[in-house]
Amino acid sequence: MSSFTQLERINWIHNKIQNSAYLTKDEYIEKFEVHERTFYRDIEKMKCRLNAPIELKDDKYSYSDKMFNLPHYLLSEEELFSLVFSTNLLDQYKDSPIYTTVKNILCKLFENLGEDIQYFCPNLNIGNKKNKKI
Numbered sequence: 001m002s003s004f005t006q007l008e009r010i011n012w013i014h015n016k017i018q019n020s021a022y023l024t025k026d027e028y029i030e031k032f033e034v035h036e037r038t039f040y041r042d043i044e045k046m047k048c049r050l051n052a053p054i055e056l057k058d059d060k061y062s063y064s065d066k067m068f069n070l071p072h073y074l075l076s077e078e079e080l081f082s083l084v085f086s087t088n089l090l091d092q093y094k095d096s097p098i099y100t101t102v103k104n105i106l107c108k109l110f111e112n113l114g115e116d117i118q119y120f121c122p123n124l125n126i127g128n129k130k131n132k133k134i
Contacts, residue, residue, distance in 0.1 A: 004032055009042050010050070013061075014070050022060040083109060087121045 004012075009032055016023045028039045043061065046052035050071065053064040087106060093099045110121070 006042060006045070009038075010046055011070070013042060013046065014052070017054075017061065017063055022062040024060055084121060 009028075012031065013023060013028065016027070025036060025039050028034075028042075029036060032038070043054060047054050052070070053068050054061055055064045083106070090099065090102055090106070093102070106121075
């Protein structure tokens with residue numbers, strides 16, 4: 001069984017396709033020592049959740065858009081919820097020196113989530129979904 005996380009495998013797939021123009025299923029299976037179903041799940045996640053323009057030709061996976069790049073970071077729903085919840089915790093420290101630093105970090109994280117994820121944090125006055133709390 002592989003000791004690599006899905007995120008690590010997806011990053012490896014992305015780098016492999018970016019650096020050598022294609023990837024084969026056998027390369028992946030040899031690298032991670034997993035069943036081919038794991039490979040197909042990772043490819044499917046990249047296509048459906050990360051909008052990766054992956055195409056298959058002659059048993060080789062490549063990007064149809066050579067300019068494609070993965071988001072800078074990937075968050076699960078649970079992690080996103082925790083991030084939003086942390087903005088509420090931050091309110092308790094409004095008068096402390098760390099408030100501005102942490103608020104700026106959270107704002108940067110939210111700004112890079114992407115347009116397909118809707119959020120609104122009224123206490124930080126940031127979001128891409130107006131007048132609604134998550």
